[in-house]
Amino acid sequence: MSKIRVRLLGGFEVWAGERQVAGFESQKVRALLAYLVCNRRRAFSRDHLAGMLWPERDGDTARHALRQAVYNLRSKLPDAGAALLQVTNAEIGFVPRADLWLDVEAFEESLRMGSGRTVDPHHLSAAVQLYRGEFMAGFFVKDSPDFEDWMVTEQVRLRDATVEALHHLIESYSRRGEYRFGAHYARRLVAVEPLLEEAHRELMRLCALAGQRSRALTQYEELSRLLREELGVEPLKETRQLYQSILSEAAREEIVADPEEPVGPMVPLVGRSGAYVRLLEGWSQALAGKAHLTVVTGERGIGKTRLIKTFLDVATAKQTCGVLKGRCYELSPLQAYRPFVEVLRGALAEAAEGSGQVLGLVPQEVLEDLARLVPELRDLRPDLPQPAPLAGRDRLFVSLRRFLESLCRSGDPLILFLDDLHLADRDTLDLLAFLVSKLAGPIWIVAAFRPDEEMEDDHPLGQILHRAEEAGSLTRLELEPLVLPMLAEIAESLVGEDQAAELAGFLMQKAAGLPLAVNELVDYLWDEGILVAQEAGLWKVGRVLREIEVPEDLDELIRLRIRRLPNSTRRLASLAAILGQTFEVQLLQEAADEHVKVVEIGLEILLKRWLIRQFAYFWTDGRGDEAPMAVWAQGGRRGSFEFAHNRTRKAIYGELNPLRRQAMHAQVAAALEKLRGDRDCEALAYHYTVANQWEKALPHLRRSFERALAVGAEDAAQRYCDQSIEGLSRLAAAARSEVAAERWREERDALRERAAKLWP
Structure with a gap:
């Protein structure tokens, strides 16, 4: 931690270690400190500083006031400011390499890292967390117009940069289908620019997409009131049409406006800069036209999936490419080549949405073979003849290779994201081995798996990696637990400077650096009302953390959070765990035999508690109107969801009594037969x-x-x-x-x- 920390975004604070520095004798002393620290790479003449801050005085009097201000600064800073201030008879400035941290500098560095050739949500979210409010908010210096001009210029510059970053974040999370995250940043945008109608409209759209129709309608009413009171105008036609689209669907049901409960704390992704570099190495190979395999490994809950998804946001932000994803599962049905079936279904879902000419690029004989794996392909291509029996699976493997390569025919790269490969069956690994050795063109396979201590060199997955490494087409990346400085960064982004050390120490003791445990602990503190929402996206710890008893076992912590849910929601979560890691709401509702409103409320609670999230088969591009607003407004029950982590689902599943579990599996099977034969x-x-x-x-x-x-x-x-x-x-x-x-x-x-x- 730096010796001196200065915060100017949202106010004026100076910290020396854990002590806030006070006793500055006037606003002009504070103004001098702010001006010098924001320009610490240069020194200023005494005449310039005196004329800027005391223009109403004559030269000698102004320079005397400056000397008094410098004396006051030195008396309040550690070691009389010797290691910080650089003072001569002619000039005054900060030592350029002084041990000093400035939030404005950290903000601009995060913006720089997040806004390069590709947009990086990881760094942009860090920048937005640092922007606690307007530069030197509420600060005023009497009779110093030049300083006021400089301060206002900085306010506008930093506010505009924040608005741009928020737009990028909203677009990024919308593209990935994570509308609740997008809505979180849209709310931040509305808070920064309350009269920006576009921001209100985007927040309405994202709330509707997330199934929060009443909140979307309430946002429109708030915008209308604000525009009438501040500008004397009504919302634009585009905004009114969006409101009517949401209202037309909401009118079919009884809507009770929910209180403006904030979305739970969002834990930033930290400590993965080196991992980003390694992922970039593999992605660069694909961009150069070479098929490449990157594997991300680490223990359960280390953050493999989140890291990859965040990187894919970066990769797809400005580079046109296709992203298809597949996953292996435990406690789930056995399906031949399951992750690759999901990859194909993702491509078909994209084709059905009309967002790409997927099937037009693929030879008919290839589609005939692939229809064996995904029979629903015939719904899109009813002209396909029934295939003859396979003489061997080699033909099927070749057809899948040709299909994937055809998706790159336009020159755009393709990304295959395969998750939890340690759960793959032998058939899936045989197909993967074939593709890794035979694929050609700009195709990047990025896979996550948990290494098994008993995995021998002759294990099929180990053999795949060994051969890829020999061919020079493999990048390995192993994730390590978070250390205390990383947890301190998370803590400060949540609760600010004054409570960061307490929260970081609590997380270090209870989570042992495991990101999933950090998330669960933060969510538990929110569930229990210990983390309380504040302004500007920050939170406050409402109790002494060392007095709080938390289960040592992560699975028990997850189960404790589930037990605190309402009974109807807990039953719904249990049934969803029976359905699988991903589940369709229509099937859940049928199996639960509950009123649609009960299901919708239960899903809303699970979403707010970060226990589930929305699921899409393919990586959406987030551009344009993907569907009519009437469909968006139909709410969360119309789509598919997945548990936030497979450990969450396993903890819920394992809590069930064995006989109750059997009965619930029978319920699901009966519902499945009723809906799909x-x-x-x-x-x-x-x-x-x-x-x-x-x-x-x-x-x-x-x-x-x-x-x-x-x-x-x-x-x-x-x-x-x-x-x-x-x-x-x-x-x-x-x-x-x-x-x-x-x-x-x-x-x-x-x-x-x-x-x-x-x-x-």
């Missing part, structure tokens, strides 16, 4: 199996077995075969008659014979 046979097989309803599970296990065989996914096929044999054995053992038992045994034996032929 037997189309999602893998999901139905999974839920009925976990529900211990083997007779219902069996037809879906058989179909899943055949589907896996049809695409050459032998690992998945063997597992479905084994599960089917187990189910048949259980049914035979539980049969009420010998005839039924014999039928199940005969079917089991026939399946065993087939398995012996398939895998001798």
Whole structure:
């Protein structure tokens, strides 16, 4: 920590260590300090300073006043200002390399790092956190017009820079579909520029996108009042049309305006500058036209996914490119090549939205093969003929390679983001190995996984990395826990200077540098009313932190937060955990058999507590009107969501009584069949199996077995075969008659014979 810290954004504060420096004898002494510290790379003549601050006095009197001001400064700064002030008979200035931190300098450096060739939300959010208010807000110096002119010029310059940064952040989070984050920065923009109608309109749009229609309507009323009182005008036609679009949907339901509860604390991403550089190395290879693999590793909760998503915001901000994402899951249905199926579905979702000519770039024979993996492709291309049986999976692998390469035909690079690869099955890793060795062109595969201590050199994932490294197409990046200075940066961004040390020490003791634990602890403090919202996006610690008892185990902390939710919301969260890491609201509502309003309120609470977030299959570009506002205004229940972290979902799932868990899996399976028939046979097989309803599970296990065989996914096929044999054995053992038992045994034996032929 610097010896002296000066804060001029939002007021005037000088700190020496943990002590705020006071006792400056006048506003002109403070003005002198502010002017010198903001220009500390140069020294000023005594005549210039005296004339600027005491223009009403004659030369000798003004210079005497300056000497008195310098004396007062020296008497209040540590060590009589010897290490800070540089004073001669002719000039006065700050020592250029003095141990001094100035918020304006930190603000401008964060802006510089976040506003280069590509926009970097990580650094821009740090800049916005530093902007606590107008430069030297509320400061006035009598009879010093030159100083006033300089101060006003700085106020306008820094305010304009903040407005531009906020616009970039709003656009970035809108593009990623994280509308609640976008709304947070839109509120900051409204606070900085309350008469900027565009800011109010953007806040309305983002609130509607986030399902907060009543808040969007309330924002319009606030804007109307403000414009009438301050300018005597009404909102623009564009703003009125947006209001009517939201209102037309809201009028169909009973809307009760919610109180203006702030969004929970947003923990900034810190301590990852070196990781950014390593990610940039891999991305640069793709920009140069070479396929490249980058792997981000680290323990559970270290922040792999957040880092990659933040970097992808940077990469896509100014560079036109495609981003497709896929993920591996635990406690979920087994599906052949699942992350790559998600990649394909993302591309199809983008095509269905009309935001790209995806399918027009791909040869028909390739689409015919890919329809084996994603049958819904035929909804977009009903002209595709039924494919002949595969002689081997090599053709399917080649077709996927050709599909991905065709997306780069226009010259724009493609990013594949594969998450949680340590959970991948053998079939998925075989396909990944093929793509890593065969893909050509500007394609960047960025993958995250948690290394297994038992992962041997002959593990398929280890072999993929080894071969890529030998080929010179691999970048490795391992994330480490956060250390105290990084936690201090987080703490200061949340609670400001005076409480930062206490909060940082608390986080260090309880979270041990794990970013997920830091987030959960901060959210817990907010849940409990210990972190209280203040102005300018800051928070205040309302109790002595060392007196607060918090579970040592992170999973127990998550469960404690869940237990504090209302009963209906807790039941909804449990059912969502049964559905999976990602879940569709329509299916959740059907399985819960609750009124739509109960579901919507529950989702709103989970969103506010940062336990879930909105989910989109593809990386949106955030430009233009992606859908009519009437669709935006339909609220959160119309889309898909995901748990904020897979550990959150596991903690909720693990809390359930085993018998209750089985019953809820049966609920989900019944809802799934009602909504989609037997189309999602893998999901139905999974839920009925976990529900211990083997007779219902069996037809879906058989179909899943055949589907896996049809695409050459032998690992998945063997597992479905084994599960089917187990189910048949259980049914035979539980049969009420010998005839039924014999039928199940005969079917089991026939399946065993087939398995012996398939895998001798």
